[in-house]
Amino acid sequence: MKKILLVDDSRTTLLMERMMLEKRTSYQCITATNGLEAVEKAQSEVPDLVLMDVVMPQMNGFEACKRIREHEKTKEIPVILVTTRGEESYMEAGFQSGCNDYVTKPINGPDLLKLLQSYLSE
Amino acid sequence: MSRFAQKGNGNSAAVEDLKDPRPEAARKRLRESTDRSDACEAVREIVSNLLGCEEMALFQLDPKQGRFTLIWSFGIEAKTFHLPKVFVESALPGVMDGDAYVDEGLSDAQMGGKGEKATAFVPIQYRGATAGMLALLRLLPQKGKIDELDRGLFEVLSQEAGKPLFGGAAGGAARRERKR
Numbered sequence: 001m002k003k004i005l006l007v008d009d010s011r012t013t014l015l016m017e018r019m020m021l022e023k024r025t026s027y028q029c030i031t032a033t034n035g036l037e038a039v040e041k042a043q044s045e046v047p048d049l050v051l052m053d054v055v056m057p058q059m060n061g062f063e064a065c066k067r068i069r070e071h072e073k074t075k076e077i078p079v080i081l082v083t084t085r086g087e088e089s090y091m092e093a094g095f096q097s098g099c100n101d102y103v104t105k106p107i108n109g110p111d112l113l114k115l116l117q118s119y120l121s122e
Numbered sequence: 123m124s125r126f127a128q129k130g131n132g133n134s135a136a137v138e139d140l141k142d143p144r145p146e147a148a149r150k151r152l153r154e155s156t157d158r159s160d161a162c163e164a165v166r167e168i169v170s171n172l173l174g175c176e177e178m179a180l181f182q183l184d185p186k187q188g189r190f191t192l193i194w195s196f197g198i199e200a201k202t203f204h205l206p207k208v209f210v211e212s213a214l215p216g217v218m219d220g221d222a223y224v225d226e227g228l229s230d231a232q233m234g235g236k237g238e239k240a241t242a243f244v245p246i247q248y249r250g251a252t253a254g255m256l257a258l259l260r261l262l263p264q265k266g267k268i269d270e271l272d273r274g275l276f277e278v279l280s281q282e283a284g285k286p287l288f289g290g291a292a293g294g295a296a297r298r299e300r301k302r
Contacts, residue, residue, distance in 0.1 A: 011154075012167035016147035023143070084170060086264040104264045106174040109143060 002120045003028045005045065007038040007052035007061070008082070013105075017051065020109050027120070035059030039067045042074045049119055054083035054094065062097040069098040078119040082107065144172045145274040152282035161286035162194045165279065169258060170196075173275055174265030175241060179203060179257045182288065190255055198259060205257065213243045218252050220245050222276040224268050242268060244276045248284030256283070 004027050006017050018029050030045055032038040036059040038052055050068065054061035061081050068074045078100045083090065086104040094102045101115060148168045155161040162180065170176050177197035181190035192200060213223035223243040241261055246254035256279060261267070 008171075010167040010171050012147055012151040012164065013171045015150055016143050016172060019143040019147055084174070084176060084262055086262065105171050105262075106144075106265065107172075 001026055001028050002049070003030065003045065003047040004116070004120075005030050005032060005038060005041055005047040005050045005052075007032045007035070007050065007056070007064070009033050009053065009056045013053065013082075013107075016107070020113070021116075024113065025116075027116070035061060035064030035067075038064045042068050042077060043071060046073060047077060049116060050077055050079045051116070052079060052081055054081050054085065054090070061099075062093055065094075065097040065099050080115065080119075142271050142274065144271070145278045148172060148275055148278045149282050152278070152286060155286035157290060158287055161283060164286070165256065165283055166196050168275065168279065169256075173258070173268075173272055174262045175258045175260065176262060177259035179259070180246075180287070181205075181255045181257070183253055183255070193254075209243055209257070217243050217245045217255050220247055220252055220280065222273065222280065224273075242276065244279050246284045246287060247280050248288045253284050253288045 004021065006014055006021075006029055008014050008017070008031075014031050014033075018031070021027050021029050030041060030047065032041045034056045035052075038050065038061075039059070041047075042050060050065075052061045052064060056064075059067075061083070065079050065081065068077060068079060079098065080101040080103060081094045081097075081099045082103045082105060083094075084105045091102050100119065103112060103115065148164075151164045151168065152161065155164045165180065166178070169178050179195040179198060179200070180193055182193045183190055190205070192203065195203065208225075209217075209223075216223050222245065225241050242258045244256040244258070245252045246256055248254075
C-alpha cells in the first residue's frame with residue numbers, strides 16, 4: 001500500500017485531503033502540521049509521496065522540501081507543494097526548493113488525484 | 123432543490139456532490155469547533171483553503187437594531203471597511219431569508235465604488251434564523267468565480283457555523299433580544 005504524507009497547518013485541509021484520498025484510493029495517509037514535523041515524519045515513515053502546504057509555522061514548505069532533499073533516505077521522495085499563492089515567484093521558489101510539482105488552492109479533487117496517481121503508479 | 127443552488131439552472135445534484143469532499147470536511151471542522159475563536163479559524167480555513175478567497179468579514183446581526191456589526195475579519199482593513207451598497211440594495215432581503223447572494227459580475231462601481239469588491243454574502247443561521255452574515259470579498263486570482271459546487275460549501279457555512287459562533291456566551295444577548 002502506498003503511503004502519502006499530508007502536511008498542512010490547516011485542520012480543514014488535512015481533513016479534506018484525508019477524506020478524498022481514503023474514500024477514493026487505497027493510499028495510506030499520515031499527517032504533519034508543520035514543516036519540521038514533516039521532515040521528521042519523512043525520515044521515520046519514508047512515505048511514497050509528500051503533499052505539503054507552503055505557508056506553515058515553525059518551518060515553511062520550501063525549507064522542509066529542501067531538508068527532505070538533503071537526506072539520503074528521503075531525497076528521492078516526490079514532493080508536491082500546495083498553496084494559495086499562485087504567483088510565479090512563489091512557484092519558482094517552490095521548484096528551487098526541489099519540489100516535483102506545485103498545486104494552487106483551492107484543490108481540484110479529480111486533478112489532484114490524477115497528479116498523485118501519475119507519481120504513485122507502479 | 124437547495125436554496126443554495128444557483129437559481130434557474132436545474133442542477134440540484136451538484137449542491138453537495140458526493141465526489142466533492144469539501145462540504146463534508148467543512149461540516150466536520152465546524153462541528154468540532156470549540157468556541158467562537160476556533161469557529162472563526164475554521165471559517166477562515168474553509169473560505170481560504172477550500173473556496174479560494176482570502177478576504178472575508180463576519181458580521182453578527184443585532185436583532186434590536188436590525189443591523190449587522192462586524193465581529194471578525196481576515197485579509198481586509200477592518201477599521202475602514204464598509205459593506206458594499208449592493209448588500210443593502212440587493213442582498214439583504216435574501217440574506218435575512220437565509221439565501222446566499224453571489225455576485226454575478228458586477229463592477230467595482232456597482233458594488234460600492236470604494237474598491238470593496240464583494241463576491242458573496244452568506245447568511246449564518248442559528249436556531250432557524252439569520253444570526254449573522256459572512257461577506258466574501260475578492261477571490262484568489264486562480265479561483266476565477268464561484269461555481270455550483272461552492273454553493274454546497276455556502277450551505278454548510280450557513281447551517282453549521284451559527285452554533286459555534288453565536289451559540290455560546292457571545293450569542294446570548296442576541297438570543298435574549300430575539301425572544302422579546
